[in-house]
Amino acid sequence: MPVWLTEHEYAVLRAACAQMLPSDQGAPGAEEAGVADYIDILLGAFTFDPPRIWAGGPTSGRAGGAPEFAHFHRLSALDELAWRMRIEGSQGLPGREFNGPVIGLQETYRRGLAALGDDFCAADGAEQRRRLRADENFRATLYGHCCEGMYAAPEYGGNRDGVGWSYLGRDGDVQPRGYTDEEVSGP
Amino acid sequence: MTVDAIIVGSGPGGSTAAEVLTRAGWSVVIMEKGRNHLLDPHDLTRPAADYSNDELKFTVRHFLGPDPLVEPRAFRRRADEGEHTHVGEVNSIPSTVGGGGTHADGKVPRFREEDFALLSAYGPQDEANVADWPVTYEELEPYYAEVEKAIGVAGRAGANPFAAWRSGPYPMPPGAPMYGALLSSAAATRLGLHPYEAPTAANSVPYDGRPACNNCGFCSYFGCPIHAKGDPVALLTTTMATGRAELMAETYVSRLRIEGRRAKGVDYIGPDGVEHSMDAKVVIVAGGAIETPRLLLLSGLEHPALGRHLMVHFQTIVVGHFQDLRLHPYKGRSVTHVHDDAMVQDERSRAAAVEAGLPWIRGGMVEHAGGGFLIGSARHMPWGKAHAQAMRDSTFDDRMWAFIMQGEDLAYPTNAVDLSPSIRDARGFPVARITYRPGRHELAASGHHGKILLGVLEEMGADWTILHSSPGVEEAGLGSSPLPESRHVIGTARMGDDPATSVVDRWGRVHTLDNVVVADSSVFVTSAGYGPTLTLVALSSRAAHHLAGSAPG
Numbered sequence: 001m002p003v004w005l006t007e008h009e010y011a012v013l014r015a016a017c018a019q020m021l022p023s024d025q026g027a028p029g030a031e032e033a034g035v036a037d038y039i040d041i042l043l044g045a046f047t048f049d050p051p052r053i054w055a056g057g058p059t060s061g062r063a064g065g066a067p068e069f070a071h072f073h074r075l076s077a078l079d080e081l082a083w084r085m086r087i088e089g090s091q092g093l094p095g096r097e098f099n100g101p102v103i104g105l106q107e108t109y110r111r112g113l114a115a116l117g118d119d120f121c122a123a124d125g126a127e128q129r130r131r132l133r134a135d136e137n138f139r140a141t142l143y144g145h146c147c148e149g150m151y152a153a154p155e156y157g158g159n160r161d162g163v164g165w166s167y168l169g170r171d172g173d174v175q176p177r178g179y180t181d182e183e184v185s186g187p
Numbered sequence: 188m189t190v191d192a193i194i195v196g197s198g199p200g201g202s203t204a205a206e207v208l209t210r211a212g213w214s215v216v217i218m219e220k221g222r223n224h225l226l227d228p229h230d231l232t233r234p235a236a237d238y239s240n241d242e243l244k245f246t247v248r249h250f251l252g253p254d255p256l257v258e259p260r261a262f263r264r265r266a267d268e269g270e271h272t273h274v275g276e277v278n279s280i281p282s283t284v285g286g287g288g289t290h291a292d293g294k295v296p297r298f299r300e301e302d303f304a305l306l307s308a309y310g311p312q313d314e315a316n317v318a319d320w321p322v323t324y325e326e327l328e329p330y331y332a333e334v335e336k337a338i339g340v341a342g343r344a345g346a347n348p349f350a351a352w353r354s355g356p357y358p359m360p361p362g363a364p365m366y367g368a369l370l371s372s373a374a375a376t377r378l379g380l381h382p383y384e385a386p387t388a389a390n391s392v393p394y395d396g397r398p399a400c401n402n403c404g405f406c407s408y409f410g411c412p413i414h415a416k417g418d419p420v421a422l423l424t425t426t427m428a429t430g431r432a433e434l435m436a437e438t439y440v441s442r443l444r445i446e447g448r449r450a451k452g453v454d455y456i457g458p459d460g461v462e463h464s465m466d467a468k469v470v471i472v473a474g475g476a477i478e479t480p481r482l483l484l485l486s487g488l489e490h491p492a493l494g495r496h497l498m499v500h501f502q503t504i505v506v507g508h509f510q511d512l513r514l515h516p517y518k519g520r521s522v523t524h525v526h527d528d529a530m531v532q533d534e535r536s537r538a539a540a541v542e543a544g545l546p547w548i549r550g551g552m553v554e555h556a557g558g559g560f561l562i563g564s565a566r567h568m569p570w571g572k573a574h575a576q577a578m579r580d581s582t583f584d585d586r587m588w589a590f591i592m593q594g595e596d597l598a599y600p601t602n603a604v605d606l607s608p609s610i611r612d613a614r615g616f617p618v619a620r621i622t623y624r625p626g627r628h629e630l631a632a633s634g635h636h637g638k639i640l641l642g643v644l645e646e647m648g649a650d651w652t653i654l655h656s657s658p659g660v661e662e663a664g665l666g667s668s669p670l671p672e673s674r675h676v677i678g679t680a681r682m683g684d685d686p687a688t689s690v691v692d693r694w695g696r697v698h699t700l701d702n703v704v705v706a707d708s709s710v711f712v713t714s715a716g717y718g719p720t721l722t723l724v725a726l727s728s729r730a731a732h733h734l735a736g737s738a739p740g
Contacts, residue, residue, distance in 0.1 A: 081613055082613075
């Protein structure tokens, strides 16, 4: 079950993400990395307590240490205001419209996914790409989030099992192990 | 309650003042508008454990603040562009306990002797207010030495042939050189330049109870997960251990309460969202060169130079691609080598100045730097089938090396910070509006030194190179964004002996307010071509010692 999107929206988002970052010649894509889950969790960040905005520190456990990334930070009142504005939009609330209305990501995705068409999942790849190109603003937002979902720490819901890092030969987070001086200075 | 000093801002400037004053027996309250992720909330004499190798948290999700949705800034290049052309993030330095020190990669060079005497050494420039500082390098040297010890600086005396004299060695030897920097340094040396190990406030050996850097690579723009970076955590933990300091995070100072020639104290909004007041014998303002003039303007201070002469370091960015190399810039301290040749006059730079119709040009410190992180790189890559291969090619990451010249900005009265007429922060106060564009000097220096740096990348073996700048300058064909990327903000409450032309005196005290001291890079008279941190910290130390009647050591 998606966290915030409807089942249908989630299916459209998965298909759209798969066009943004397709699996290719052994490289994982958005599908393998769970990029749609990353975006759904961002949109539904406030359904978690604490909200899924900032992963904890200092270590994830992948390079030693305790799995502290999993313990998300609490937000201050000001941070909560900022992130609710960013995700939910200002919704006509005076406390959020001190510089005018703000369109939130939830509305951006609800409209953007609807505009891709009810039959988006059934369309062929070329048609899906054509529809994605039709709205440059939404496509740019979606692509930015796809990059985050592919390469951010897995605790945010994407980059499943670190596939976005491993196909590039990267370690992601490396504390507390770090790198030796020889690894830094050598080829 | 009246405390000895309220310090507004917990970054390197405010932390240094707090450390010096509490050492001298003063009681201080440090008010910081951002959150505390630097010190352990259960024991403020110890570092916290909130920082991490997390690109999303630090570079995308504003963990260190400010969040531009609730604390935006306004921007325009020129006054005739209208009220503003951009609202959002502009030159943001972290708004968090520790301020800009938390996200800096810790390069902390000293300025040189001539940087404090630019007018005497070089002469005037049309359009700019070139001036000498009322402080000399000789006067500041003991404070440089003191703060280098306090925060822990790794470096090698004598490595930079152009450096100013020093009274002693660096507290630590340099850390491990990055592979790419070794290659770029060798190429630069072959072309007659003088690269050296960057003086860096990251431990190369265990120091002051904090561990040696373990080269995780999450340095520039990140808080250090193991606190191998000493600035300003070392100063703040020492301060809190005196028992004479209170740290108030999420505390937004909205106004200095000015009565005649004194500030009685400050008004602030606490984490409870309610406005309070506190009195103090002295108020030290250390919000950085954008927030400091904003606060002084919000407090009703009037001075023709307040907010003027904003300098940011015009960045010349030269990028090379190396098809046959894997430079792994993600291992190490972000930047381990720099060179100062672009700040030294030679026949070529004199000829370039003549050609530009200028009396002289000065560049800035050149950082030898690697590529970005994965999310940042990916955003520049195509979507669709080409994406994965483009990431594997790692054009903007593993196969890229770059030089970033932090070019000296001259002080132009038209580059300024003032209060936005219409944009507010979430608490309802006018935000800072930045008006900034580079002048002819910056463009000429960038053009001249950019060509030299392109030659170094070619000598290093680059198969293609790109030259651009930040901010972009459309008419010069450089870059695209008019917003400066530089996080070095300087010069908006200029220091001087003449109250008519400067905002603060040689001790950082506001000329018209007997008990208000500015302790950040706002007071700089020139920007030099060096990151401002160590110099602002040394000036803050000097100002605080002057207040307390104590001596550095």
